[in-house]
Amino acid sequence: MAAVYDLTREDLVLRTYLMDFDIAPKMVSFLDDKLYSDATNKTLIGIIRKFIRKYNRRPQAQELIVGLANSGLSETARQKLLAICNAEVPYMKQDYVITLLENFYQEKATENALRDAATALYDNDTEKIRDLLPVLRDRLNFSLHMGLGLDLVEDIEEAQRRLKEMSHPIRSAIGPINQYTAQVKTDPNSGGYPRKTMTLFVGQPNVGKSLVMGSDACNFIRYGYDVLYISLELSEEYVWRRLAANLTGVPQYEVADLSVDECRKLIENTKIPGVERLGRLKVIRMKTTTTPAEIEARVDQFYSIYKKNPDVLVVDYIGIMKPNRTHRTMESMYLDGQEKAEQIRELCIDRNMVGISAVQFNRSGYSRLDAGLESVSGSAGFAETADIMITITRDDLLKKQNMYANFVKKNRFGENEVMFYTKYDYNTMRWYDATTDDIAAYTDALTQAQIAAEATNGMNQNIRVGTGGGNRGGGAPRGQKLNDKQQAAVASMQSIYSQF
Structure with a gap:
């Protein structure tokens, strides 16, 4: 008590x-x-x-x-x-x-x-x-x-105080997220996840939504921020294994073999120089029938122990939890989704927290690099309520390169409909920026796959695709012939690359 x-x-x-x-x-x-x-x-x-x-x-x-x-x-x-x-x-x-x-x-x-x-x-x-x-x-x-x-x-003084607080968001490990949410365009350090907001990642099942959220949660504590991680799927020890692998750099299936002292030392050594202390990362397993009110009770518990609210609330994931009040009407799916999102977002506003969670694409968004908010599963209310929505997508070639294509589909603090590439490592559960070489390797692989498909299938239609020899444009060399399916894939990729 x-x-x-x-x-x-x-x-x-x-x-x-x-x-x-x-x-x-x-x-x-x-x-x-x-x-x-x-x-x-x-x-x-x-x-x-x-x-x-x-x-x-x-x-x-x-x-x-x-x-x-x-x-x-x-x-x-x-x-x-x-x-x-x-x-x-x-x-x-x-x-x-x-x-x-x-x-x-x-x-x-x-x-x-x-x-x-x-x-x-x-x-x-x-x-x-x-x-x-x-x-x-x-x-x-x-x-x-x-x-x-x-x-x-x-209320000038109060408004200015809040704005100054909002101008110092909690930075992501991913550069483009910080870039596209920068509160001061001349200050690259002013971007990240703003407090009193909710960011939703969107992806098909098993694409890596939990990996993405867990990796950034680890990044937050390196800068001294406290994180409350609510898992509605995996048990606490499985989530801990992923997070420990991320921070120690030891593959997740080997991290349990580390000695306690060795594991603690590796984790503590990840603290950013100049930061006073490593932040806290508390993992709590809750039932899939959990409501926002029950999560709020856990935030209260965190406060009672540490005399402060967590800086970041991660809910893995909001799509499968329940609202505080379940509707029994024909429009219940929409209302339930909207109210879950609104109730978690209100909790973040009330406690001055960053909120991060995820929802899934329905089947129309599977394996589509250009999948949009219309493909969000369950309820359009998620998209209407979230402050920032970022997709996590990949095709077979991206998967072989351990890469994601990410789109910023909604953003109340900067640009929308912008794309960037990231990489991931399942062994250490890390998510990080893709380099120029990574992107070039992917587009080269795409070009080679198109050439191989042409040689195998014998194309009948000529099409001129690609720019600059096929590296940036992602197309085949001049004069190569593609079938209808390949043409559609190339057109999609060219549309994506035109943003660079």
Whole structure:
């Protein structure tokens, strides 16, 4: 059982103001010492107001702690502040905190207004009573207005803070993903997976969706980010084997033979120089009937242990889980898919996480390099909800080269309908950028396959294909003859290569 701490409502008000950056900008009305009955809390409110007057911004808890240590004020105030801002206090959901704060303000502010009204009645001051009526109404109807969004003028500071946070996404190991999501086009380091968003990878069964997500999860922890990996298919130990192979470089079927110390050392040595610590990567196996609410409970559990939310939530994979509420209508498949995606995405927004998951192509998208969102299996709601969607495709020649052709099919932060190549290694479960030589080897293999097919089948139709001798264009040499099927394949590849 998690520890429970003795905090009053007044203490929670101060804790929220100092530690919750989402709610704090809406709490100016709470900086009135008349709302508080605890003498020490009144002192802290006075110190906060003094800080704001001097520095024209909200204080951080640590700044007040340091200031109190050197202020000569009561040590009681400093100890009270340490207790209020104790990092061990378990996470409380925002909707509960908002309700508690609203009730506190409505109760305390209304009490003060009624007290002033009683004094005015005693003094027969009808003008003051009349002035107090709208004040009383406003205090009774007080709301933090968290659902009304950002005010264009009043919330400039908060909007800028959020934008600065969003401009530092969590980088992928794949260069083109970072390139096409760059928040600052002149800064190549500003791309990656933005927080409070959901990225979906799309591919046919057994193409390597889990490999892709697991490989980038390993990359995240090398940079110090914490990852919660929810597996709805493989057991925890099988997922662990894949992740350990990725980080150690030892083939996955041999990683269990490493000594504990050797395995730990190999993993810890992957930390990027300059990063304070290797991030945490927690793998949890959950049933395929799992709902977003049950995943949220696991995020809460992570918070209760580590006093922070994971930076990245990986759900492997969203296509087979259940929504919080299952529909029983003809359109249930669409609604279920949409609601699953929306509910996981909302969880990521609420907890400031990057969300990553996957869905499958239906049969119309199998082995098609140009498969699009119309081929997503289950529900168009996935495509409508996701912020970024990237396909994972390959033909027989790409498979022989251990390569994927990836398309960015949806992207709220940059270019759409752009293609890039990547490579994978099943032994170590790694996903990484394809080099120019890798791409050239594939297109050369495609050309040779077309020539061999021509020699075998005896083509009847002449077609001029390819550019630059067939390396970049992926076609056969000038004058070679292709059948209808091969012509269609070449046309598809030429369309793809035209983007380079």
